[in-house]
Amino acid sequence: MSDRVHARAHSLFEPITTRLSLAGRVALLTTAAVAAVLTIISVSIFVLVRQEIIGALDDSMIKRANEAVEAGYTPRNLTVDEANLLAIAGIQLLTIKSGGGEFLVHSADAFPYDNREREVAIGLVDHSARTARVDGVTYRVVAVQAGPGQAFMLAQSMESTKRALERLSVVLILSTLSGMILAGIAGWAVAGNGLRPVRRLTAAIERVAATRDLTPIHVSGKEDELARLTRSFNAMLLALDDTQRRERQLIADAGHELRTPLTSLRTNIDLLRQASGQPGRSLDATAHRELLHDVGAQLDELTTLVSDLTELARDEPLHRDPEPLDLAEVVQRAIDRVQLRASTIGFDVLLEPSWVVGDSRLLERALTNLLDNAVKWSPDDGTVRVRLSRGAVTVADQGPGIAAEDLPRVFDRFYRSTEARTLPGSGLGLAIVKRAADRHGGTVDVTSQPGQGATFTFRVPLDEA
Secondary structure, three states, X not given: OHHHHHHHHHHHHHHHHHHOOHHHHHHHHHHHHHHHHHHHHHHHHHHHHXXXXXXXXHHHHHHHHHHHHHOOOOHHHOOHHHHHHXXXXXXXXXXXXXXXXXXXXOOOOOOOOOHHHHHHHOOOOOEEEEEEEEOOEEEEEEEEEEEOOEEEEEEEEOHHHHHHHHHHHHHHHHXXXXXXXXXXXXXXXXXXXXXXXXXXXXXXXHHHHHHOOOOOOOOOOOOOHHHHHHHHHHHHHHHHHHHHHHHHHHHHHHXXXXXXXXXXXXXXXXHHHHHHHOOOOOOOHHHHHHHHHHHHHHHHHHHHHHHHHHHHHOOOOOOOOOEEEXXXXXXXXXXXXXXXXXXXXXXXXXXXXXXXXXXXXXXXXXXXXXXXXXXXXXXXXOEEEEEEEOOEEEXXXXXXXXOOOOHHHOXXXXXXXXXXXXXXXXXXXXXXHHHHHHXXXXXXXXEEOOOOOEEEEEEOOEOOO
């Protein structure tokens, strides 16, 4: 039932609140809350004051009635004329027949009575008090015992009390309305002032959406919620700016890297077309074979570059659900693959079982890139040392090593040292290794001394389950 009432109230006020601004809704809610509080307080004050006034009136009338009884005003001591005079003052004396059943009233203008006065007369209660309305006038009627089978009734008009309560109700209503108006004004002012930073933040967001300008917003305040929201938004802007910068850099670097194989490929294809299209200028078999081999190598390089770019362009989490796997098996598959195209290089392998949770395809791709890099830099009769222990794969080559100024950038996209530019490769292999380590919550680092080769360490957290 309460849910139905709440839903009905929500549907009733929803059209109003949806048309209001946030400041208007805050002011409306503030006014409604203050109105509810003031209404409860006003009603409580009115009820308590009314009870106090009526209680005080009852006490006064009961006291006067008892004093009259003590002074000898009883039904047996009064004549009808005296009873009539007392009736004018709102006093009447009642007695009960010896047989019971109804009251005998010593006044021709008897005030109406009911069972409460009868109970007082026959001694069931000491006194009674009630409100009665006679001829459009409200009275307060009390009764006390005046002897066996007798009751002393005293009635007093409540018109003055009624007027006092009416004035009190008017004051309380005006106070409540004034409080509601002041609460609405205060709520609007507080909401307008408190939401000023939100409006600034909104304007800044609209500016970013319209101009694509990712300049951070000025933070107003220190540690309040709006300041934290602004800082979070600035962090998002910085991250978005960094993403856009990296995307632009990736496009620029990709265009630069693609230009060289495409230019060379176009040159070779033009030579083949010219040689085949003009009689007497055909290439001999050796030159034709070398040119086709060069074209094939350039196509392979272009395919590798496009594949690496596609891999790095994926910025989503792992493309498949990670699963428990033995990293030693992944390393061994990568070694087997590299050995097929590096028959002159030896491999010194020592693998310990290491269970991890991850994507076997992505891990194998990263480890293959590490091994290809080691093979590329090792001499023809060299040996690549591979070790696996507790989720850490170490790959060491016997190449010339990496210069100190190149070490911090070996995992950057398209970065190639001066020596590496003369060798085949896209400059993306080690970047893919770092991406794979990051996606698996691991790390990859390199140590090297010039002339002593380089050692890469690829770490993946172990499966502790």
